[in-house]
Amino acid sequence: MASPPVDPDDITPAAWRLLRVAAGYEQRAVERELDGVMQAHVSMLESGSRALSRERRERLLVLYAAELTAEQVVVLAEHF
Template sequence: MCDVDAGAISPRAWRLLRVAAGYDQRAVERELDGVRQAHVSMLESGSRSLSHERRRVLLALYAAELDTEQISVIVHQF
């Protein structure tokens, strides 16, 4: 996996990572136990964050579909 700190990702970058990886919010809910569409929505809006462990798992899900450069560019530009 990439060397990006899941705690340092902005809400906008989380949304862009999800879309770039080909997931909608409901698909994330189906893929990850304990993560609901509402959790993803709040993370992406900046109104609430997930635990560090859940953000790390979410990043790993997206990283399985993206290469390290794609992740780095999204995280650092947004």
């Protein structure tokens, strides 16, 4: 599992949502893919009302990055 090309600490709530959607995941699907990450966690991360632990954000980013090119991840993370 390669490291994503961006730091999860630098990703805004809007960019988290765009990454998820671009990777083709609905919030419930993320819950099924990652143990310990619930739909509510994803929703709070994307709304900016709560941050997940760094470990969970890293796992989430790896999940999304597996479906996107490195360039797509960088563009979404840096511009939104």
